[in-house]
Amino acid sequence: MEEYPSHIFLLNCDVCCIFPLTDMLEAHKRYGGMGTVFLLKQQISLVSWLLITKELLHYTEKPETFVSDLINCGVYIFIPDIFTAIQEVSTHREDQANFCHLSTFDTLQSLKRAFPLDFVRSDQDILSPFAGKKQLYTYETMDFWEQIKTPGMSLKCSGLYLSQFRLTSADLLAGGDGRAGVRLINCIVFDDVEVQENAVVINSIVGWKSSIGKWSRANGDYNAKLGITILGEAVIVEDEVVVIHSIVLPNKTLNSSVQDEIIL
Numbered sequence: 001m002e003e004y005p006s007h008i009f010l011l012n013c014d015v016c017c018i019f020p021l022t023d024m025l026e027a028h029k030r031y032g033g034m035g036t037v038f039l040l041k042q043q044i045s046l047v048s049w050l051l052i053t054k055e056l057l058h059y060t061e062k063p064e065t066f067v068s069d070l071i072n073c074g075v076y077i078f079i080p081d082i083f084t085a086i087q088e089v090s091t092h093r094e095d096q097a098n099f100c101h102l103s104t105f106d107t108l109q110s111l112k113r114a115f116p117l118d119f120v121r122s123d124q125d126i127l128s129p130f131a132g133k134k135q136l137y138t139y140e141t142m143d144f145w146e147q148i149k150t151p152g153m154s155l156k157c158s159g160l161y162l163s164q165f166r167l168t169s170a171d172l173l174a175g176g177d178g179r180a181g182v183r184l185i186n187c188i189v190f191d192d193v194e195v196q197e198n199a200v201v202i203n204s205i206v207g208w209k210s211s212i213g214k215w216s217r218a219n220g221d222y223n224a225k226l227g228i229t230i231l232g233e234a235v236i237v238e239d240e241v242v243v244i245h246s247i248v249l250p251n252k253t254l255n256s257s258v259q260d261e262i263i264l
Contacts (some may be wrong), residue, residue, distance in 0.1 A: 007025060007077055007079060008078045008079070009076070010075075010077075014147055014149065015073060015145065016146045016147075016148055016153075016157035016160060017073060017143065017144060018141075018144070019075065021077075024036060024038060024077060027137075027139050028077045028137070031054060031055075031137035033055075033134060033135050033136055034078060034079055034081050034082060034085070034135040034136065035126075036137045036138065036139050037075075037076055037136060037137070038138075038141065039139065040073050041069050041070055041142065054137045054140075055134060055137055055138075056127070056131045056136035056137060056138050060128070070140065072127075073141070074147075076122075086125075151228055152203075152220075152222045152227045155186055155203065155205070158188055179197050180197050181199075182195050182196075182200075183199075185200075186203050187201045187205065188204075188205045188206070189201065189206045190205075190206060190208040190233075191208055193207075193208070193209065193210050194210075194212070195212045196212060196213050196239075197215075198214055198215045199212045199217065200216075201218045202217075202219045202220065203220035203221060204219065204229040205229070205231065206218065206231045206235075207233040208234070209234045212237045213237055213239035213241065215239060216239060216240060217241075218237065219243070219244050220244075220245055221245055225245065225260055226245050226262070227245070228245075229244065229246055230246075231243070231248045232251070232252070233250040233251070234250055235248050235250065235251070235254070236252070236253040238253065241255065241256060241257050242259075243258055244258070246258050246259065246262065247263070249262075249263060
């Protein structure tokens with residue numbers, strides 16, 4: 001690696017939280033282990049840990065029975081030794097493959113189901129084996145955390161961030177009265193979008209350079225078949241057109257109302 005970093009952050013791309021990386025790094029340095037895992041208290045958990053030292057004692061992915069009240073948030077800090085551990089996993093898998101012989105049908109099927117030799121799983125190959133060996137520790141949060149699995153969840157996560165900014169950095173939030181009669185409720189509106197007079201956008205995502213005409217409406221519903229309404233880039237919704245629970249691909253013009261449709 002270039003410049004030989006002392007620590008490495010690994011962040012899942014589908015999580016929403018405040019990412020307290022500075023505080024987490026300080027805690028990691030105090031622990032002195034190979035890695036630190038970011039945890040959240042919930043009813044169902046993946047991990048157990050020692051209260052005094054914060055050491056990760058046991059790790060189970062998607063347990064069928066109760067383990068503890070903490071879950072893995074998908075945010076990690078490691079020292080470069082993690083690459084040695086990854087290499088050892090790959091080497092061990094190669095040794096197992098070389099030792100096996102295709103002498104029985106069961107062995108053949110087992111090898112077919114096995115992962116590639118250079119494929120390393122963070123949960124099963126790193127976290128579980130190194131738990132309880134004074135190598136992995138935990139950093140716990142009581143703040144918000146969500147997984148972004150659907151477009152609708154992106155709206156919820158956006159709301160969580162806006163609430164956080166309202167408390168910590170209110171000056172970063174947009175202000176102004178906007179156009180007459182326009183209502184924007186629980187939505188994400190990208191750059192260069194024009195929302196004209198008396199238009200309403202609710203539970204929707206509006207892509208770049210789109211336009212929503214006068215007295216038009218874009219409305220989504222988390223419980224609908226298609227969920228929230230999504231307008232792709234450069235979509236034009238003409239005056240007095242209603243778009244409900246629909247997905248519209250880029251560069252389309254809507255001159256009539258649609259509901260529960262995917263406009264290709």
